[in-house]
Amino acid sequence: DTGVSQNPRHKITKRGQNVTFRCDPISEHNRLYWYRQTLGQGPEFLTYFQNEAQLEKSRLLSDRFSAERPKGSFSTLEIQRTEQGDSAMYLCASSSPQGGRGASEQFFGPGTRLTVL
Amino acid sequence: QKEVEQDPGPLSVPEGAIVSLNCTYSNSAFQYFMWYRQYSRKGPELLMYTYSSGNKEDGRFTAQVDKSSKYISLFIRDSQPSDSATYLCAMIGGSNYKLTFGKGTLLTVNP
Numbered sequence: 001d002t003g004v005s006q007n008p009r010h011k012i013t014k015r016g017q018n019v020t021f022r023c024d025p026i027s028e029h030n031r032l033y034w035y036r037q038t039l040g041q042g043p044e045f046l047t048y049f050q051n052e053a054q055l056e057k058s059r060l061l062s063d064r065f066s067a068e069r070p071k072g073s074f075s076t077l078e079i080q081r082t083e084q085g086d087s088a089m090y091l092c093a094s095s096s097p098q099g100g101r102g103a104s105e106q107f108f109g110p111g112t113r114l115t116v117l
Numbered sequence: 118q119k120e121v122e123q124d125p126g127p128l129s130v131p132e133g134a135i136v137s138l139n140c141t142y143s144n145s146a147f148q149y150f151m152w153y154r155q156y157s158r159k160g161p162e163l164l165m166y167t168y169s170s171g172n173k174e175d176g177r178f179t180a181q182v183d184k185s186s187k188y189i190s191l192f193i194r195d196s197q198p199s200d201s202a203t204y205l206c207a208m209i210g211g212s213n214y215k216l217t218f219g220k221g222t223l224l225t226v227n228p
Contacts, residue, residue, distance in 0.1 A: 004160075031214065040125065042205050042218025043161065056215070091160055095214075106216060108153075108160035 002026060004109035006092050012115045013082055020078045021112045025094030032075050033106060034067055035091040036060065043091050049075060082116045089113050120144045123206055123219025132228050136193040138204050140219045143187065146210035147217070150182050152191045153205040155221065161205055165191065196226045 005024045013019050025032050030051050035043035046065070047057045051072035061067075064082075069075040079086055090113075093106040123140045130136055138152075149168055153161035165180040167173045167189075173180045181190040189208075193200055203221040210217070 006160075033214070033216075035216070040220065042121075042123075042207070042220050043216070044218070045215045048214050089158075093216075105151075105163065105166055107163065110160045111158075113158070 004092055004094055004107055006090075006109040006112050008112060009110060010113050010115075012117065014117050015084060016081055018078065018080045019082060019114065020076055021090055021092075021114075023075045023077070023092030023094075023109060025074070025092070026096075026107060029094035029096045029107075030072065031095045031097070032069055033093040033095075034075070034077055035093065035108075037089040037091055037111070038087075046077075079114075082114075084116045087114055087116045118143060120217050121206065121208060121219045124222055125220045127223040127225065129225045129227060130196055132196060132198060132226055134196050134226070136196050136200070136224060136226075138191040138193075138206075138222050138224070140189050140206035141187055142189075142208060144208075144210055144217075145187070147208040148211070149209040150180070150189050151207040151209075151216070152178075152180055153207055153218075155203045155205060157202075164204075196224075198226050198228050201225045 007022045032049045034046040037043040049069040064080045067077045089111040091111045093108045095106045121142045152165040155161045167180050170182050170184045177194045179192040203223050205221040206219040207216045
């Protein structure tokens with residue numbers, strides 16, 4: 001399977017604990033995105049990487065959130081001191097500027113569902 | 118007012134019906150328009166991608182964009198039970214990377 005993969009698929013944690021999610025984009029895609037989706041809502045943009053550079057962070061990404069993409073390959077999203085309001089589906093997407101469509105065509109992974117008790 | 122408005126439904130139709138899903142938007146900078154399908158507890162799957170005003174057809178799916186009215190639509194012909202999912206409209210503006218989604222419309226196609 002050459003699609004976007006995310007691990008773990010599900011994570012249950014207690015309030016105050018730290019969690020880390022991983023995203024492996026489609027190979028040769030140099031752009032990687034994180035979104036968060038809560039029940040009954042569409043995904044909301046969190047942050048964006050071009051290669052290893054983090055180019056934008058949404059105001060939704062508080063200081064407790066940090067994302068990295070070392071060497072421009074996989075990415076990790078860490079949430080420190082989790083709160084119940086962090087419970088959501090965390091989605092990763094990747095895209096390539098190739099093919100004349102620019103960065104617009106984003107392919108999503110299956111997501112990591114986080115439950116904070 | 119949210120940048121993208123989408124009626125969340127739910128929408129229930131019999132098999133074989135024509136389905137019409139719609140979104141309106143307020144940001145004139147949006148240039149690219151997409152429709153994603155999302156099955157329960159799965160990631161969104163790209164269905165249709167359009168750039169300019171007009172229609173784009175792909176099998177049973179037709180995407181329509183009217184930039185003058187800031188209105189986009191997705192039509193599904195001969196709907197099937199396997200089409201039952203949440204349909205999300207999404208748009209990209211001048212940034213060329215940040216997708217802005219509607220809330221999604223939950224569609225059920227009954228056999």
